[in-house]
Amino acid sequence: GQQLNQSPQSMFIQEGEDVSMNCTSSSIFNTWLWYKQEPGEGPVLLIALYKAGELTSNGRLTAQFGITRKDSFLNISASIPSDVGIYFCAGQGAGGTSYGKLTFGQGTILTVHP
Amino acid sequence: DGGITQSPKYLFRKEGQNVTLSCEQNLNHDAMYWYRQDPGQGLRLIYYSQIVNDFQKGDIAEGYSVSREKKESFPLTVTSAQKNPTAFYLCASQGRHLGGYTFGSGTRLTVV
Numbered sequence: 645g646q647q648l649n650q651s652p653q654s655m656f657i658q659e660g661e662d663v664s665m666n667c668t669s670s671s672i673f674n675t676w677l678w679y680k681q682e683p684g685e686g687p688v689l690l691i692a693l694y695k696a697g698e699l700t701s702n703g704r705l706t707a708q709f710g711i712t713r714k715d716s717f718l719n720i721s722a723s724i725p726s727d728v729g730i731y732f733c734a735g736q737g738a739g740g741t742s743y744g745k746l747t748f749g750q751g752t753i754l755t756v757h758p
Numbered sequence: 759d760g761g762i763t764q765s766p767k768y769l770f771r772k773e774g775q776n777v778t779l780s781c782e783q784n785l786n787h788d789a790m791y792w793y794r795q796d797p798g799q800g801l802r803l804i805y806y807s808q809i810v811n812d813f814q815k816g817d818i819a820e821g822y823s824v825s826r827e828k829k830e831s832f833p834l835t836v837t838s839a840q841k842n843p844t845a846f847y848l849c850a851s852q853g854r855h856l857g858g859y860t861f862g863s864g865t866r867l868t869v870v
Contacts, residue, residue: 647800675858677858679858679861684846684864684866685863685864686764686848686850686861686862686863686864687801687848687859687861688861689858689859689860692858732800732801734858734859744789744808744852745789745791745803745806746858746859748800748801749800750799750800751799751800751801753798
């Protein structure tokens with residue numbers, strides 16, 4: 645099945661550093677979402693983006709819906725140890741048989757050293 | 759509080775046995791999904807259902823079966839035909855107005 649191109653695959657950073665990750669697709673999406681998964685748990689929604697060009701913040705997290713509707717990025721500022729986890733991007737299709745179903749990126753594994 | 763519950767959290771299966779993973783939601787969501795996740799990997803879609811009594815195969819349906827007899831429930835059976843079933847299984851639901859999924863906390867299945 646289709647997957648989004650999410651990068652980087654993994655990041656090892658020092659506490660206090662800023663983090664940036666992104667997703668690209670060959671298809672247009674109506675919605676972009678960013679999830680965080682902690683070890684042994686299910687993913688939890690961090691940010692949802694519904695309009696091209698939209699920039700949304702949630703605390704130290706900022707995400708943007710690309711104007712081409714084919715990409716999105718997530719920034720984390722001033723990282724802390726509890727930011728550790730896997731971050732997934734997801735896009736929601738514009739219609740047809742994929743209507744409603746999310747397409748996920750491969751995930752970015754984030755490790756934060758104290 | 760509304761939510762989505764997966765049980766059990768940990769499950770051990772002997773080779774050749776079928777096992778069923780439970781997924782129940784009280785969010786009144788129409789669509790439900792099953793994903794498989796291998797260590798350090800992304801999410802792979804097994805089956806999904808957008809309405810009661812109907813379901814569709816995902817990308818890796820072989821060796822799995824599902825049913826959707828009730829809106830609240832979407833159990834996944836891992837059959838003996840699944841040759842490498844050891845993985846983390848995630849269930850998710852999605853409301854009528856679309857938007858993101860709500861995920862359960864997962865079931866870790868190990869073949870012993």
